[in-house]
Amino acid sequence: MDTTASDSGVTPPPAGLFGQWLGGLGSREHEAALRLLSLIEPQGSMVSVKSLANGRYVYASSGMDMLFDKGEAQIVGSTDNDLMRADEVVAMRRAEQSVLAQRGMVLSEHKLELGGRRREFTVTRAPIGTEYLMALWTERTEERHRESHLQRALQQIEQQQKALEQLRRDLQKGSGRDDVSGLYLRAQFDDQLLREIDLSTREHREFALVMIAIDASPTKMGELGAEAQQRMLEGVGRMLRANTRAMDAACRVGEERFAVLLSGVGLATAHARMEQLRRQCMAQIVVLNGEDLGLSLSLGVASFPHTASRQEDLLAASEAAVLEAQRRGGNQVVLASIPFAVLS
Secondary structure (H helix, E strand, C coil): CCCCCCCCCCCCCCCCCHHHHHHHCHHHHHHHHHHHHHHHHHHCCCCCCCEEECCEEEECHHHHHHHHHCCHHHHHCCHHHHHCCCHHHHHHHHHHHHHHHHHCCCEEEEEEECCCCEEEEEEEEEEEEECEEEEEEEHHHHHHCCCCCCHHHHHHHHHHHHHHHHHHHHHHCCCCCCCCCECHHHHHHHHHHHHHHHHHHCCCCEEEEEEEEEEECCCHHHHHHHHHHHHHHHHHHHHHHHHHCCCCCEEEECEEEEEEEECCCCHHHHHHHHHHHHHHHHHHEEEECCCCCCCEEEEEEECCCCCCHHHHHHHHHHHHHHHHHHCCCCCCCEECCCCCCCCC
């Protein structure tokens, strides 16, 4: 018994000149081409094929007739002038000329007024020999709307952040804190570290020192510009102020270096808290000109007295740990190594 094309699962060949062209292929190539065409529309795209000789469509997948609100018979045989406005036709021709000049695949963006609604598409074109031009159409209208809504939301967040940061600066004037991040300065950090060492020595308890660095390289930070750098520093300040206790000390100790003293906290607890901070940091939105800059930190955790029992050694250990976190690619929490005494 004979098996028809539909029984075998192969899409019937398209009608018209393009169908004749497909029919001229070898049997395997013909079947492969038909199967490929049948897979395209379920993925949300449409295909058209245009004759280079007269600019008329010789093939259009089923979604194209819905796109232009015409039956297939009206799409096949039509030109862009029959389907689109004059300015849209000019944009189409410009894109097609680029394909012919390059003799390769070219992607372009198009906006069409269809049914009283402005719709946006990406169209990928490629020549088929010297006679036809195939185009893969993918609609981006809803995606562009979502991007527009996100852009407006980010702009609102940016305005709110600017207003809150200005209010914070006004309230903390004369408090001895860093104007940009709102954190304690290096002098207060050094005093607090000495007090914490003295208190922990007398009461035989631990505390943790965390060194923090913004992951962006100095080159990238320079490229971002002064305003972007300020936004990043403000973002770190917000994160640290919101995630440290009153008894802790969060400080800005360098241009792009921060430190946190976690009073009465051991190494394991400090690591868990900083890992939580790292995850929260990834969700932090830092906005400039409607764009999320992204914020990623490297953190090095040391403890007193297990990592080191002297101020300079503790600082060196935490600095080595944060450098190791950066060496591993950033966005990590690294524990400082604990020295082991060798018994003679």
